Amino acid sequence: MEGARFVKLATVGDVASARLCAALLSSAGIESRVHGESLGPYPMTVGEMALTEIWVLEDDLPDAREVMLEAEVDSVLAEGSDEPRGDDLAIRALALGVAFVLAAAVVRFLMRVF
Numbered sequence: 001m002e003g004a005r006f007v008k009l010a011t012v013g014d015v016a017s018a019r020l021c022a023a024l025l026s027s028a029g030i031e032s033r034v035h036g037e038s039l040g041p042y043p044m045t046v047g048e049m050a051l052t053e054i055w056v057l058e059d060d061l062p063d064a065r066e067v068m069l070e071a072e073v074d075s076v077l078a079e080g081s082d083e084p085r086g087d088d089l090a091i092r093a094l095a096l097g098v099a100f101v102l103a104a105a106v107v108r109f110l111m112r113v114f
Helices: 015-027 058-071 073-079 086-113
Strands: 006-012 032-036 052-057
Touching: 006 015, 006 058, 015 032, 015 052, 015 058, 052 058
Parallel strands: none
Antiparallel strands: 006 052, 032 052
């Protein structure tokens, strides 16, 4: 396979989903690679930085697409899990931070009044 090049098959929302797809492809005998910011030494798992790409050899692209469609991976991933998504966690963290700042302001105000 000298000179074979990898092409992007899909982009998914997190590393776990990408590794699940890679395992599915591997079970069908298709070599794949997983790339994304969340795989580096400083994992980013929020928003666009959580996106993870799945790459396959160009010659295997039609077979890889068929494997993904047969397994209905897209519908399974769309159904989601009980775990909150990265966007949900970011919103919760922001809300918690705002609540903390407001609570600190109220305590400071009450200390001046009393």
